[in-house]
Amino acid sequence: TLDKVLHEIVHAVSDAAGFRIVLLRVLNEATGRFEARAFAGLNRDAIRKLELLRIPRAEFESWLKEEFRVGRSFFIGHEKKFWGEVDDEGYTPDLGVRQEGEWHQEDVLFVPLYTKDGNVVGYFSVDDPVDRRLPSRETVETLEILATHAIVAIQNASLYERLNDSLARLEEATERTEEVADLKNKFISTVSHELLTPLTAIRAYTEALLEHIGSTNIDMQRQFLGVINEQSLKLRRLIDSILELSQLESGRFRMSREPFNLVGLMDEVVQGLREMADAKQIQIVVESASPEIVVEADRGLVRRVLNNLGSNAIKFTHEGGTVTLRTLVEGRAVRIQVEDTGIGIPKEGIDRIFDKFYQIDSSLSREYPGVGLGLSISKSIVEWHGGEIMAESESGAGSRFTVLLPITAGDAHVITHATWSPSRSVSDHLTRLTVEMIAEVMNARTASLMLVDEENSELYIRAARGLREEVVCGTRIRIGDSIAGWVAEHGEPLLVTNIEEDPRFGRPNRHQYETKSLLSVPVKIGGRVVGVININNKISCTPFTDDDRALLSSLSDRVALAWQRVSDHERSSERTEETSRTLTAIIENARRSRLKLNSGSMATRAVALGRKLGLSEDDVEVLAYVASVHDVGMGQIDLTVLQEPGSLDDETWARVAMHPLRSAEIVKPIEFQEQVTEIIMAHHERIDGKGYPRGLKGQEIPIGAKIIGVLDAYESMTIGRPYRHAMTHAEALQELRRCAGTQFESRVVEAFGHLYQSEETTKLVRTAEAA
Known part of the structure; x- marks a missing residue:
């Protein structure tokens, strides 16, 4: 060697x-x-x-x-x-x-x-x-x-x-090829059988019809054609299912995420299952703790899961039975249960119930026809959403299938690990909140915080979201090695648009990453690199951009300030509590924004509008950060009150009018730029001086606040409220122009109009953040 x-x-x-x-x-x-x-x-x-x-x-x-x-x-x-x-x-x-x-x-x-x-x-x-x-x-x-x-x-x-x-890799590849060939043979054998069954029936009934051409037996013809149609549909379902499963398992599948009301979708699915249930006199019961549970997921794929589970429950339930669809909110996840009073699943079948083409008993495939791919597809869909699916059952006692689905695309358990403590100790709670805040604001499914082990010149993962526990606990990278090690060594951010094409780090993309793009930035205290923040798997499945790099660097600077204050101050426990409240407020604000059907793009729009107005890149970077946190103070207001028609009472209005000041106060423990505070406090001021909370007017209002004010108003108008319909893009733009010169800065409104001439252009901007 x-x-x-x-x-x-x-x-x-x-x-x-x-x-x-x-x-x-x-x-x-x-x-x-x-x-x-x-x-x-x-x-x-x-x-x-x-x-x-x-x-x-x-x-x-x-x-x-x-x-x-x-x-x-x-x-x-x-x-x-x-x-x-x-x-x-x-x-x-x-x-x-x-x-x-x-x-x-x-x-x-x-x-x-x-x-x-x-x-x-x-x-x-x-x-x-x-x-x-x-x-x-x-x-x-x-x-x-x-x-x-x-x-x-x-x-x-x-x-x-x-x-x-090379020989070892060749040997390993040969073994994998043999395994794949074996699986392929089994798959072909199973698929061939599933294809031949309906084809045999189609051919038999077609031949019978050909033999009786000219027959006046309409009932026989109708029966035979009905069988042919049924078997053709079975073939179509089988082929569609195989293609869909192939996409899901290949890693080339791309979801289209959007916020939607899960309870409403469940009602739609149930309506589609009514005919099937009524044919067997089966009662369908829908239970939900709330009339609205908004989740961020691929609506079509979630519908497919509910359809698969619901139709299976009806199929395997005897006449007169009951099928229950239930939704429960548990923290940052929603629990979906589909329960039936059917034939149940024997204990030995539970472990294989999600396998492709698995049937508990071959005789059941005749009594309860199906291609045997629905549960396997459902499992893949749920796992692509970062959730899990499980089955509980006993033979003859019915079944219950449970899906745990993150409410937002980034929701996942944050794992912390600390085998070594840096000289500036940061609590597990604070590092956990740091990772959550980064993931939520950056709309990333995977985020990790690595700290420097100076004694061994290595980086180790202190906290992460979207990574397996064994990865978190077992990863150590030498300073200078890999992407995070390079960032730690040079103290500079690193944006990789495509890991497979980047000449510095070119290598195949790992299976657990949905995208080939990633972003790493250093965390510095006193000019010294103490850690590295990494993000990947952007929720929109699009590459990270230079604007993302600038925003993540802004967040990293504030994380460093927070840690320094907590470590240096004699009242560290008090400072830790203050910082925790700040990070929690930012997390909740990011989640609220993402779950608004028309939202999620404030930072992207603000950056585009700032550049259109000729702001410097430093000012644009500040604007992107402010757009992500400017409304954190709204978390202390009962938002249901704002959904009601009519004027607000004096007490509620007073709280609303003070939320810009409250927002500035909340971010204070991690803030170091006065410009940020001024924009946050002034984003509800008016050009004519009739705004709040300080009654500023004209040039007293920072340009960044004027930009946020226009974007805030546009978003509010196009979202709508329970008591009024959402405006169209054209209507909202007309209203902005009507209020230009009094409520809004005219040149900001005009720039907004030029930038977003149609609703399609606003959607294009929104896609990067809210897809």
Whole structure:
């Protein structure tokens, strides 16, 4: 192996050149760093310390000065003071007092390892000569001869390793191919049987009709044609189901998410099942704790799940039985139950009930016809939504199928993990809220917070949403490695639009990621990187953009400020509570916004309108953040009161009028820009001075607040209320123009009109955030 070859090289150099200590570093092309791979004359602690110290290529190249060159080697004497203050304790031996001409503790001699093409593959350095003397010309030449042999040995060993890896991958691929072939054969066998059954019936009845052409037996013809039609429909359902399941399992499936009323959808499904239920005199009962439960999901796919479960329940329930469809809200998830009083499922069948083409008993396929794919498709649909489906049943005692579906697309359990605590301790509760806030505001299904383990120069996941627990607890990334490691090393955000095409990190997309786009930004305190925030799986299934990068960087800056305040202040528990309230309010505000049927796009629209009006990119970045948090104060108002017709009473109006000030107060614990506070407080002011809460007018109102004010009004008008219909785009635009110059800034309204000339253009903007 390569490691064995490297080990032999350093010991050969030590023996032949007379140095007690030899270190060999190899260039990692992926990270651009030289990694310590082989050692001679060092103890375990020294080796571990050197392994953690990886030398950037640029730093290595800075050593290659002509003044240090000796042949093809480089000697940097201690008198040059080249290294400055170096922490070499633990791997540089104390050589004691040295005379002139003797090797000094801070002397460095290294030999670069270049291929014939001039590409550097590594270098080895030597220390502590046996004779205590500075190396002679002959010693350096010996080292260079050994270096030439080392390059050949390293290249051969690397080639051998790559060959072994290729053989292993080929062997693994062969095994997978055999498994796939076996599954394919079983699948083809099952599908062939399912296809032949209706085809056989169709052919038999068609032949019978052909034999009786000209017959006057209308009843027989009607019966035969009815059978042919029924079997044709069965074929159509089978083919459609196979195609749908193939899409779901291939990872190429794309959902169209939107907020909708689940209870209303359930009523529609039940109406469609009535005829089937009435034919068997089965009663369908619908139970819901609320007349409206808004979820963010693919409406068509959820309908498919409800249809599959409902029709199965009716199919396997005897005449006169009951089928119940039930919805319950549990925290940030909704529980859907479909329960029947039918034949039930035997215990041994529960574990396989979601398998493709599974039938509990072959005799049932004759009594209860079906293709056997409905439950498998339902399971895939539910899992694509980040939910789970389960079955409970006993033979002869009916069945209950339960679906747990996140209310919003990002809702998932946040897992925290802490095997090491940074010097600035942050509670599990605060890190959990941080991840939730990031995921909700950025509309990402997957988010993780990684902290720096300075002792081991690694990143580890402190909290995550959308990742499996074993990934959270088992992931450690060296600083400089991979995407998060690069961000931690350079202290800069990194946007990857397509992981498979990016030349820096090109690799196949992982199956658990719905999109190929991801975004990572550093968390800095006092200029020092203390963590990295990562997001992917954007809810809209579209790539992240530079605007997303700017918004996530804004959130990261505020997370860092919050942590710093909590860590530095003597009243840290009080500050932790304040920060927790702030993050919770932002989370709830983001969820409320996403569940508005016409909302979810405020930040995107604000950015587009800000650029249209010529704002600087810094101001646009601030605007995007404010658009995401400006209404957090509304969470303390009973929103049902605002849905009622008529004027608000004095007390309620007073609370509404104060919500901009309350919003500014809520975000204060994580805020550092006065501009943000001013925009939040002024977004309900009017040009004529009749707005609230401070009665500002004209140029006293920040341009950012004027933009948010127009967008807020447009959204309110197009959403509608229970007591009034939503306006069309044209009607809302007309109303904005009518109020231009009094309530709204004229040039902002005009820019909005040019930017969004039709309802279709507003939908295009909305799609990125609310799809």
